[in-house]
Amino acid sequence: AQTVTQSQPEMSVQEAETVTLSCTYDTSESNYYLFWYKQPPSRQMILVIRQEAYKQQNATENRFSVNFQKAAKSFSLKISDSQLGDTAMYFCAFMKQGGSEKLVFGKGTKLTVNP
Amino acid sequence: NAGVMQNPRHLVRRRGQEARLRCSPMKGHSHVYWYRQLPEEGLKFMVYLQKENIIDESGMPKERFSAEFPKEGPSILRIQQVVRGDSAAYFCASSPTGKAGGGFSYEQYFGPGTRLTVT
Numbered sequence: 634a635q636t637v638t639q640s641q642p643e644m645s646v647q648e649a650e651t652v653t654l655s656c657t658y659d660t661s662e663s664n665y666y667l668f669w670y671k672q673p674p675s676r677q678m679i680l681v682i683r684q685e686a687y688k689q690q691n692a693t694e695n696r697f698s699v700n701f702q703k704a705a706k707s708f709s710l711k712i713s714d715s716q717l718g719d720t721a722m723y724f725c726a727f728m729k730q731g732g733s734e735k736l737v738f739g740k741g742t743k744l745t746v747n748p
Numbered sequence: 749n750a751g752v753m754q755n756p757r758h759l760v761r762r763r764g765q766e767a768r769l770r771c772s773p774m775k776g777h778s779h780v781y782w783y784r785q786l787p788e789e790g791l792k793f794m795v796y797l798q799k800e801n802i803i804d805e806s807g808m809p810k811e812r813f814s815a816e817f818p819k820e821g822p823s824i825l826r827i828q829q830v831v832r833g834d835s836a837a838y839f840c841a842s843s844p845t846g847k848a849g850g851g852f853s854y855e856q857y858f859g860p861g862t863r864l865t866v867t
Contacts, residue, residue: 637790675860676837676861677858677860677861678839678841678861680855683855724790728854730854733803733804733806734843734854735781735793735796736781736783736791736793738792739790740789740790
């Protein structure tokens with residue numbers, strides 16, 4: 634079974650600065666996808682960024698980028714130029730390719746962006 | 749294109765009552781997933797359905813919980829004889845069938861969730 638670990642329960646950052654959230658996972662699968670979801674106080678789950686395991690290039694979406702280290706089974710999220718609206722819970726998630734394609738989530742990191 | 753819809757948004761039940769949670773997937777989506785989020789926890793997979801079929805229910809408690817996704821109408825997650833430990837947020841997500849325009853077909857789009865409180 635796959636597991637996802639987020640070792641930072643809470644983090645804070647000053648507005649406009651950069652912050653990195655950590656995620657490690659455990660799997661014996663070769664083909665899979667990794668995701669970061671954001672959950673603001675409204676509780677709506679919002680996809681931030683995704684990475685296909687077969688791609689060596691790290692995914693980037695505007696201010697959000699990942700550092701994907703497949704051998705180390707690490708998938709960290711970097712948020713540049715942090716904004717107050719980035720305050721939220723962030724969840725790392727794993728999806729095995731094929732099968733039922735269910736998401737396996739970590740416990741989350743609560744990020745607070747301070748003015 | 750309307751997003752994934754869930755209702756009710758908030759549901760209060762007394763112990764022993766039944767809870768019915770509804771999920772309408774995005775238009776054109778025929779895959780539905782249900783997840784449960786306990787306080788201070790991440791989301792945990794419960795069940796994966798396609799129209800009229802349960803594909804994977806490995807995360808569903810064996811007793812009191814059931815799910816369906818009929819040919820017509822929303823997907824329903826039913827919890828019979830609720831207990832306090834069932835209090836949680838229940839999220840539904842949907843995904844499309846196959847590749848749409850070459851896009852990523854596995855992305856799951858989440859609804860706003862139903863917060864169930866058992867008193």
